[in-house]
Amino acid sequence: MSQTWDAALRARGYRVTPQRQLVLEAVTKLDHASPEEIFAEVHQKATGVNVSTIYRTLELLEQLGLVTHTHLGHGAPRYHLAAEAQHVHLVCRDCGRVTELAPDAAQPLVTALDEEHGFETDVGHLTVFGTCRDCRRTRPGPGATSA
Amino acid sequence: MSQTWDAALRARGYRVTPQRQLVLEAVTKLDHASPEEIFAEVHQKATGVNVSTIYRTLELLEQLGLVTHTHLGHGAPRYHLAAEAQHVHLVCRDCGRVTELAPDAAQPLVTALDEEHGFETDVGHLTVFGTCRDCRRTRPGPGATSA
DNA sequence: TTTAGTGCAAACACTTTGCAAAGTA
DNA sequence: TACTTTGCAAAGTGTTTGCACTAAA
Numbered sequence: 427m428s429q430t431w432d433a434a435l436r437a438r439g440y441r442v443t444p445q446r447q448l449v450l451e452a453v454t455k456l457d458h459a460s461p462e463e464i465f466a467e468v469h470q471k472a473t474g475v476n477v478s479t480i481y482r483t484l485e486l487l488e489q490l491g492l493v494t495h496t497h498l499g500h501g502a503p504r505y506h507l508a509a510e511a512q513h514v515h516l517v518c519r520d521c522g523r524v525t526e527l528a529p530d531a532a533q534p535l536v537t538a539l540d541e542e543h544g545f546e547t548d549v550g551h552l553t554v555f556g557t558c559r560d561c562r563r564t565r566p567g568p569g570a571t572s573a
Numbered sequence: 574m575s576q577t578w579d580a581a582l583r584a585r586g587y588r589v590t591p592q593r594q595l596v597l598e599a600v601t602k603l604d605h606a607s608p609e610e611i612f613a614e615v616h617q618k619a620t621g622v623n624v625s626t627i628y629r630t631l632e633l634l635e636q637l638g639l640v641t642h643t644h645l646g647h648g649a650p651r652y653h654l655a656a657e658a659q660h661v662h663l664v665c666r667d668c669g670r671v672t673e674l675a676p677d678a679a680q681p682l683v684t685a686l687d688e689e690h691g692f693e694t695d696v697g698h699l700t701v702f703g704t705c706r707d708c709r710r711t712r713p714g715p716g717a718t719s720a
Numbered sequence: 721t722t723t724a725g726t727g728c729a730a731a732c733a734c735t736t737t738g739c740a741a742a743g744t745a
Numbered sequence: 746t747a748c749t750t751t752g753c754a755a756a757g758t759g760t761t762t763g764c765a766c767t768a769a770a
Contacts, residue, residue, distance in 0.1 A: 460759095476726070478761075483725095586749090
């Protein structure tokens with residue numbers, strides 16, 4: 427589980443470049459980071475690298491199945507290693523905290539959607555918005571009390 | 574359930590304008606449309622209306638609790654009437670089709686997240702990505718067959 | 721050497737802003 | 746009339762593209 431990535435590139439005729447390595451490292455280190463964050467990280471180690479390279483590389487790495495992305499709300503997509511276990515994201519609307527959950531948390535939903543709608547859920551991209559435990563304590567929350 | 578919206582505006586000191594009515598009508602008619610689609614719809618009926626007005630109006634209507642938005646993947650946010658029953662979105666990665674489901678489809682998930690993580694799910698914003706029945710038929714799908 | 725990858729700058733899509741003119745109350 | 750809302754045009758984000766140069770194989 428060390429440098430298989432460069433084999434993955436070469437195997438498909440792509441070249442191994444420092445930029446690609448840096449991007450992959452940044453994705454690994456940051457975990458669900460946005461392209462901009464990845465850029466910042468890479469830029470720190472190699473000032474010359476351009477944003478467009480970040481985007482192009484992310485696209486390539488995703489295509490190769492090395493990384494994936496999810497959408498955590500408004501902003502930019504978030505990238506993480508595909509090798510990492512799939513996980514469900516819990517995003518708190520109040521504090522913005524992102525929690526990762528084992529995919530089986532969604533199992534009942536997945537099963538229900540499959541059986542009732544023939545829909546095959548992509549669990550790795552499942553993001554649930556709401557209010558986390560801490561924020562619910564702090565303020566009653568929109569779901570508990572209504573008008 | 575007819576023109577309560579104009580009362581909602583006036584009650585808060587906002588003015589009732591044709592633009593606002595048109596935007597609300599477009600949101601109602603189109604259902605989970607992007608700002609651009611709403612713009613197109615409004616523009617058809619009143620050529621003079623500007624995009625910026627669409628954005629400003631959507632923001633206002635959302636703030637007033639008349640409409641809400643969700644993110645259905647990459648693109649622009651999607652707006653729909655808040656008055657409409659909450660629903661879960663199923664988005665097919667292949668054909669892009671969006672299916673609306675009654676929120677109780679997610680009930681087991683909601684309960685599990687609440688009990689196990691103290692997380693209060695915002696069901697109305699829940700979007701599930703995956704492959705729909707038709708597309709699964711057409712092509713094996715990434716979940717069924719692997720390498 | 722050959723061909724793929726990169727930096728750069730310009731182009732893009734989407735959204736926001738300032739301001740003067742127009743419209744609601 | 747007084748003050749909100751709009752249209753317009755320009756400025757901002759975040760992302761993509763064309764092209765000549767650089768570098769991997």
